[in-house]
Structure formats: C-alpha cells, structure tokens
Amino acid sequence: MFQDLRYGVRMLLKSKGFTAVAVITLALGIGANTAVFTLINALLLRALPVSNPHELVVINSPGGIISFPMYRDLRARQEVFTDILASGGGSSVRLTIPGESGAVEVDNVQTSLVTANYWSVLGVRPALGRFFTEDEDRNPNSGETAGSLAVLSYSFWERQFGRDPGALGRTVLVNRSSCQVIGVAPRGFFGEAVGGEPDVWVPLISFSSRELLENRRGMFTFHIGRLKPGVSREQAQTAMTLLYQQSIQAERAQTPPSNPNRAPAIRDLIIQLEPGATGISYGPLRRTFTQPLWIIMAIVAATLLIACANVANLLLARAATRQREISVRLALGCGRFRLVRQLLTESLLLSALGAAAGMIVASWGSHVLLRLVDTGPAPIRLDLNPDARVLAFTVAVMALTGIGFGLAPAWRAGGVDLASAMKDHARGTGRRVKQYLGRTLVVFQVALSLLLLIGSGLLIRSLYNLRQIDLGFQPEQVLVFDLAHNPQSREPSALAQDAREARERVKQIPGVKSASVSMLPLFGPSDVSAPLRILDYTPAQGESVEARYNSVSPGYFETVGMTLAAGRGIEDRDTENTPRAAVINESMARRYFPGANAVGRIMEIDAGPPPHRPIEIVGVVRDAKYNNLRAEAQPMFYISIRQLPRTMRALEVRTGEPLAAMAGPVRNALLGVTKDIMIRRVFTLSAQVDRTLAGERLITTLCASFGALALLLASVGLYGVISYAVTARTQEIGIRMALGATARNILWLVLRQSLAVVLAGVAIGLSLALICTRLIASFLYGLSPTDPAAIVISSALLILVALAACYLPARRATQVDPMIALRRE
Numbered sequence: 129m130f131q132d133l134r135y136g137v138r139m140l141l142k143s144k145g146f147t148a149v150a151v152i153t154l155a156l157g158i159g160a161n162t163a164v165f166t167l168i169n170a171l172l173l174r175a176l177p178v179s180n181p182h183e184l185v186v187i188n189s190p191g192g193i194i195s196f197p198m199y200r201d202l203r204a205r206q207e208v209f210t211d212i213l214a215s216g217g218g219s220s221v222r223l224t225i226p227g228e229s230g231a232v233e234v235d236n237v238q239t240s241l242v243t244a245n246y247w248s249v250l251g252v253r254p255a256l257g258r259f260f261t262e263d264e265d266r267n268p269n270s271g272e273t274a275g276s277l278a279v280l281s282y283s284f285w286e287r288q289f290g291r292d293p294g295a296l297g298r299t300v301l302v303n304r305s306s307c308q309v310i311g312v313a314p315r316g317f318f319g320e321a322v323g324g325e326p327d328v329w330v331p332l333i334s335f336s337s338r339e340l341l342e343n344r345r346g347m348f349t350f351h352i353g354r355l356k357p358g359v360s361r362e363q364a365q366t367a368m369t370l371l372y373q374q375s376i377q378a379e380r381a382q383t384p385p386s387n388p389n390r391a392p393a394i395r396d397l398i399i400q401l402e403p404g405a406t407g408i409s410y411g412p413l414r415r416t417f418t419q420p421l422w423i424i425m426a427i428v429a430a431t432l433l434i435a436c437a438n439v440a441n442l443l444l445a446r447a448a449t450r451q452r453e454i455s456v457r458l459a460l461g462c463g464r465f466r467l468v469r470q471l472l473t474e475s476l477l478l479s480a481l482g483a484a485a486g487m488i489v490a491s492w493g494s495h496v497l498l499r500l501v502d503t504g505p506a507p508i509r510l511d512l513n514p515d516a517r518v519l520a521f522t523v524a525v526m527a528l529t530g531i532g533f534g535l536a537p538a539w540r541a542g543g544v545d546l547a548s549a550m551k552d553h554a555r556g557t558g559r560r561v562k563q564y565l566g567r568t569l570v571v572f573q574v575a576l577s578l579l580l581l582i583g584s585g586l587l588i589r590s591l592y593n594l595r596q597i598d599l600g601f602q603p604e605q606v607l608v609f610d611l612a613h614n615p616q617s618r619e620p621s622a623l624a625q626d627a628r629e630a631r632e633r634v635k636q637i638p639g640v641k642s643a644s645v646s647m648l649p650l651f652g653p654s655d656v657s658a659p660l661r662i663l664d665y666t667p668a669q670g671e672s673v674e675a676r677y678n679s680v681s682p683g684y685f686e687t688v689g690m691t692l693a694a695g696r697g698i699e700d701r702d703t704e705n706t707p708r709a710a711v712i713n714e715s716m717a718r719r720y721f722p723g724a725n726a727v728g729r730i731m732e733i734d735a736g737p738p739p740h741r742p743i744e745i746v747g748v749v750r751d752a753k754y755n756n757l758r759a760e761a762q763p764m765f766y767i768s769i770r771q772l773p774r775t776m777r778a779l780e781v782r783t784g785e786p787l788a789a790m791a792g793p794v795r796n797a798l799l800g801v802t803k804d805i806m807i808r809r810v811f812t813l814s815a816q817v818d819r820t821l822a823g824e825r826l827i828t829t830l831c832a833s834f835g836a837l838a839l840l841l842a843s844v845g846l847y848g849v850i851s852y853a854v855t856a857r858t859q860e861i862g863i864r865m866a867l868g869a870t871a872r873n874i875l876w877l878v879l880r881q882s883l884a885v886v887l888a889g890v891a892i893g894l895s896l897a898l899i900c901t902r903l904i905a906s907f908l909y910g911l912s913p914t915d916p917a918a919i920v921i922s923s924a925l926l927i928l929v930a931l932a933a934c935y936l937p938a939r940r941a942t943q944v945d946p947m948i949a950l951r952r953e
Contacts, residue, residue, distance in 0.1 A: 154482025159489025179251030184404030216241030257311030475534020574889025600752025602689025695747030716763035
C-alpha cells in the first residue's frame with residue numbers, strides 16, 4: 129500500500145497541470161456537497177447538546193390546543209414521562225445592567241420563558257451558579273414581581289460580563305422587571321429551539337399574566353417530555369391521547385364551547401409525539417427550508433457526478449499517454465488487479481486532495497448558504513462547525529468519488545491487449561483508441577446538465593411570475609419598524625394612548641409623508657382571526673363565519689398604499705369613546721354580502737363573554753396579499769387600534785428618505801412616548817415582501833449557479849473528448865485530406881459526430897427532466913413542470929454551448945497537414 133501511495137504521489141507531481149485541474153474540479157463538487165450537508169446537519173440532523181437526546185419527544189395536538197392549564201393537568205396525571213417541560217418561546221426585550229458608572233441598556237436581548245423543570249428535563253448542568261426551582265417560580269403577577277431570577281447564556285455572559293464570575297448575584301432589569309442572575313448555561317447550549325439562542329432564561333410563571341396562565345382556550349407554550357426507560361413513543365402517545373381526551377371532556381362539561389358546531393369531536397383530538405432529539409423550531413425556519421435544502425442536496429450531488437465524469441475523462445486520456453508504461457508492466461508480469469489497484473490508489477489520492485480543498489470551499493459555502501437562509505426578524509444562530517457526521521459524510525463522498533471516477537479508467541487500462549499494444553509502439557504509432565467510454569461519460573454529463581438547466585429555467589420563470597403579482601398595496605418608499613411593545617400596563621386605555629402618541633410623534637419627523645401603527649405587519653410571520661356574528665346573515669349548515677383582522681391606526685391605508693373601493697377608511701374620529709368601525713376587504717364583502725352594499729352593515733366579534741359591542745362596516749378596501757404571495761385573498765377586516773387596543777408590533781412610515789436617515793429620529797420619537805417600545809429591526813416593505821420568497825430564491829439561485837457550473841463542466845468534458853479524438857485520428861484525417869477531402873468536409877465530419885453525442889445527451893436529459901422536475905412542482909407558480917418555453921430555451925442553450933465547445937477541436941482538425949500526418953504513419 130505504501131509503495132502504491134509513494135508511486136501515486138510521484139505520478140501526480142509529474143503531471144502538475146492534470147493534477148491541478150482534477151483537484152479544483154473535485155474541490156468544487158465535494159465542497160458544494162459538504163457545504164449543503166453542513167447546513168442540513170445543523171438545521172435538521174444534529175442532536176441537542178443535552179443528555180440522552182433520543183429520549184426527548186415534542187408534544188403536539190393536531191387540530192387542538194394544549195393550554196397552560198391543560199399542560200399542568202397532563203403533567204400531573206401522566207405516567208409515561210419522567211417529566212414534561214413548557215417553554216414560552218423567545219422574545220426580544222431591553223435589558224438594563226445597573227453599574228457604578230451608570231446603567232448599560234442592551235436592546236434586542238433574546239429571552240426565553242421556561243418552567244423551572246426545564247433544565248432537569250433536558251438534562252443540562254450550569255457552567256456557573258445554579259438554575260431556578262419550582263418554589264422560586266410561583267408568582268403569577270407579570271411585571272410586578274420583585275426579585276425574580278435569570279439565567280444567562282454562556283455567549284451573553286461572555287459578551288456583556290467578560291466571563292466575570294461576579295455576574296452571579298447581580299441585578300438586571302428585563303424590561304421593567306428586576307431579576308437576579310443566579311446561573312450561566314453551559315457553553316454551546318442554545319436551548320430547545322433550532323436556529324436561535326436565548327441570551328437570558330427567565331421563569332415562565334413569574335413573567336406571564338394570570339390571564340395567559342389560566343386561559344383554557346389559548347396556547348402560548350411548547351412542550352417537551354422525556355420518556356421513561358422502557359416506554360416507547362407509540363405507547364406514550366396512546367396513553368397521553370387518552371388523558372388529553374378525558375381532560376377535554378372535563379373542560380367542556382364545565383365550560384361548553386361557544387359554538388358547538390365548530391368544536392372538533394373529542395375522538396378526533398389526539399396527542400402526537402414527535403422525536404425531540406433535534407429540537408423544535410418556533411418560527412418557519414424548518415418549514416421553509418427543509419424541502420429546498422434536500423432538493424439543493426440533489427442538485428449538488430448531480431454536479432459532483434458531472435465533475436466525476438470530467439475527471440474520469442481526464443484519466444482516460446491520461447491512461448492513453450501511459451500505455452507504454454502499462455504495457456511494460458504487463459510484459460514484466462504485473463497482474464491486472466495489481467495494476468487496477470495502483471491506478472485506483474492514484475484516483476483516491478486525487479479525491480483526497482479534492483476533499484481537503486473542498487473543506488475550505490465548504491467552510492465558506494456553508495456561511496454563504498446561511499446568509500441566504502437568514503431572513504427572519506432575529507438572526508439565525510446555527511453551529512456550522514463540522515462534527516463527526518459532517519466529517520464522515522465528506523470521507524464517504526471522497527471514497528465514493530475516487531472509486532467512481534477511477535474504477536472504469538483503471539479497469540480499462542488493465543485490459544490492454546499486450547501483443548497489439550507492443551506492436552503499435554514498435555511501429556511508433558498510436559493505436560486508434562476507441563472512444564466509447566469517453567463519449568458515454570459526455571452523454572451522461574450533457575443529460576445531467578440539461579436537467580439542471582431546465583430546473584433553473586422553470587424556477588427563474590416562476591420567481592419572475594411571483595414578482596409580477598399585484599400586491600394590492602404599494603410597498604415602494606415604505607419603511608417598516610418591527611416593534612417590541614411591552615407596556616407596564618395592558619389596560620386598553622393605556623395601549624390606545626401609546627398607539628395614538630407614537631403615530632403623532634412620528635408624523636412630525638421631517639421627511640415623513642404619512643405614518644401608521646398596527647398590531648401585525650404586512651407579510652409578517654403570523655396572523656389573527658376571529659369568529660364573527662353578522663347581522664342579517666344566516667350561515668349555511670356547518671359554515672364557519674370568521675375573518676382575519678388587524679388593529680390599525682388612522683392613516684394605515686394611505687401609508688401602505690391600499691385603495692378604498694367604497695366608504696371611508698379608519699380615521700381619527702374612531703376613538704375608544706365612539707361606536708366601533710371596521711373596514712373590510714373585497715373578499716369578505718363578496719362572501720358575506722354578495723350583490724349587496726356592505727357599507728353600513730353590522731357585525732360582532734363572537735368571542736369572549738357577552739355583551740359583544742357591535743361593529744359598523746364603514747368602508748371596503750381592495751383585496752391585497754397579506755402574508756403569502758401564492759395564497760388567494762381571504763376575508764379580512766381592519767379595526768381602529770384605539771377601539772380594539774393591542775400591543776403595537778409594527779410602525780409603517782412612508783418617506784422618500786433613506787432608511788439610515790430615518791432610524792435614529794424614529795427611535796428617539798418612540799422613546800419620547802415610552803421606554804416600553806423597542807425597535808427590533810427596520811426594513812423596507814419591499815424587502816419584507818421579497819423575504820417571503822426566501823425558499824424559492826434560495827433554490828433558484830443555487831440551481832441556476834450549479835446549472836451554469838454543470839454546463840461549463842460538460843462543455844469542458846466535451847471539448848476534451850473531441851480534442852483527444854481529433855489527436856487520435858490525425859493519420860486518418862491526413863489520409864482523407866490527401867484523397868481530396870476539403871476543410872469543410874473535415875469540419876462537418878467532426879461536428880456531426882460531436883452533435884450525435886450532444887443530441888443523445890439531450891434526449892436522455894429531456895426524459896430525466898419530465899420525471900425529476902415534478903419534485904420542484906410546489907415551488908412553481910404560473911407554469912407546469914413541463915413548461916415548453918423552459919425546456920426549449922434550456923435545450924437550445926446547451927446545444928449552442930456544446931457546439932461552441934466542439935468547434936475549436938473541429939477547426940483544429942481542418943488544419944492538419946496531410947504530408948506530416950502521413951510521414952508520422
């Protein structure tokens with residue numbers, strides 16, 4: 129083995145140009161595969177940094193909800209888990225660190241609300257200090273607790289406290305709540321949510337309102353359980369479903385649902401346990417990018433196959449130049465398997481060098497991919513350092529690649545007919561080497577390249593179609609300030625006052641044309657709907673009368689650029705002391721008031737205890753996209769945020785000024801209202817709309833990039849094969865020209881044979897495309913996977929590029945001097 133390795137290294141150093149081209153080609157292919165797999169591993173496969181993560185399960189109820197009281201009931205009665213934790217997810221807060229030289233305020237600190245058993249269920253030990261206990265998490269009065277507790281993440285402790293052990297015992301303010309730092313989580317622990325890392329963990333009960341903690345109709349927590357030894361996930365799921373249904377039945381006996389027709393049957397409400405070893409994702413991260421990443425994995429794998437075919441063709445050409453060496457080895461008694469082993473060793477050395485260079489490409493590429501994926505309100509925090517799984521994947525790809533591109537050339541080289549080879553060398557001529565294997569590899573490359581080109585064409589056209597959709601509003605020159613509004617008092621009058629004053633102060637800033645505040649931003653990650661009762665409307669049997677809604681301030685429609693179709697918009701006269709007024713969209717008008725004028729009709733929000741305040745419809749606004757470009761408009765209404773007060777989550781500003789010029793003045797204006805308002809991020813509304821296409825944009829960008837790379841590799845491979853064929857046929861071409869063939873005849877001869885190879889690849893590629901493009905059907909909009917335009921344009925592009933690659937060696941063939949060719953014979 130060491131003899132083979134030494135000889136292989138010498139041969140690769142002898143052919144530096146060949147080695148460099150092969151290593152670069154393999155580095156691109158292996159590096160791209162490793163980069164994508166690194167992101168897949170970090171997002172989907174890597175286990176949580178906790179003890180025995182395979183014992184964890186995520187507890188869900190499809191079609192139902194698990195309220196916090198329900199969680200406590202299930203936790204107390206279950207017998208299949210060692211325990212169940214609850215987490216309230218993450219939120220951004222302003223954290224104040226008092227000090228001798230003054231307080232330090234840190235905005236956008238990510239907090240996570242967790243139950244006291246959170247740490248014991250996950251099996252995490254503190255790096256410093258301790259965690260809070262259940263006895264310390266008993267106060268249900270949100271915002272009024274003095275002396276609550278906080279646990280810092282290791283990275284936050286490092287950033288803000290310089291890893292000072294004296295941080296323990298210090299008091300910090302989480303918004304307005306005073307918390308004592310009692311511990312630091314271990315290094316590398318990022319919680320239960322993939323893609324995020326809280327900076328601070330605080331007790332869930334202490335920081336949640338009594339309304340949330342006692343509401344059996346709402347859900348604000350996520351739940352993870354640890355299975356007892358010997359209990360399977362299926363057994364636990366059956367037992368928990370029975371407990372859940374019993375609890376639901378008891379709840380309905382005490383408080384019947386307000387609309388029994390809409391309440392699901394108890395037998396349909398089940399508990400679903402999903403593996404929790406890899407954690408959970410609160411936001412749309414996994415939902416948005418799981419399928420695109422696996423498709424991209426297939427794309428880069430196809431690119432690697434094309435790269436392997438290229439290197440195999442290089443090895444075939446190189447084996448022909450080493451035919452004398454191989455013949456002498458065979459004449460001296462070298463066995464065929466011994467020769468194949470030597471050549472495979474050289475191939476594996478090439479592959480190892482390509483993998484080593486590919487790791488550098490992968491390190492850069494994985495961070496580029498993360499930037500393409502990172503589109504949410506908070507930065508995605510994923511550990512992209514290679515672990516054992518990534519290294520094993522790279523080694524496996526390296527081995528398969530080395531064997532894949534090296535086996536056929538090595539086996540063919542070992543099958544040289546000794547007598548013919550020695551005779552050819554004795555005559556001083558090169559035997560015409562059959563090009564069947566090389567041409568087959570080129571056909572394979574062309575087919576895969578066409579498949580990637582067609583996929584790219586479909587995705588590019590689909591993305592173009594999505595960008596041409598009529599949004600129903602005008603996002604240009606609109607800035608959106610994503611707000612975290614955590615008021616000390618959640619009284620409706622206080623919320624309404626904050627909303628009114630915030631808008632008024634921002635309107636006074638120079639350069640602001642109009643401004644509004646709203647409960648939910650356009651194209652945000654969530655929406656809210658409400659059951660309705662509409663006067664003089666009789667719903668059909670089983671029909672659910674409901675609509676989405678948003679609490680907005682006056683000036684909202686003008687700011688975002690929506691157009692009224694009838695009536696008026698939300699105005700300053702719509703206050704907490706006047707009758708409620710709402711503006712509905714056209715879809716709601718068509719559904720509930722077909723053929724009639726909706727303005728002036730009365731409806732009520734059918735939720736909560738009566739009496740329900742009537743709401744008059746005062747206007748109809750044209751349909752607009754809400755948070756999904758692909759979805760059809762749904763019934764929706766807008767109500768004054770002063771009449772239905774909610775915490776502000778968005779501030780919209782229409783201005784001609786750049787974002788950088790407006791951020792500071794707006795922040796100062798909001799601080800003048802209250803310090804309970806914090807700006808989490810600022811973006812243009814156009815960028816927010818574009819962000820919803822993150823999955824489509826990611827797969828389109830990478831498919832187009834790798835499609836172009838595949839086309840380049842296929843063209844290089846075709847050029848190499850035709851060039852080698854022309855060189856091998858120099859004598860034949862000389863004879864043809866000596867017998868009267870013109871340059872045009874020779875040019876057509878070479879191009880005709882090259883075109884046959886290309887057309888064979890195109891035929892196979894079209895067949896593959898008809899099957900494989902269905903995998904991206906869910907990403908297409910406004911066209912089918914067999915769109916003729918994409919197929920024709922991609923095929924024509926590939927044929928043109930391939931003919932250009934063939935023309936150069938064909939042109940060189942026409943310049944062969946017949947006398948020199950015949951003299952060589």
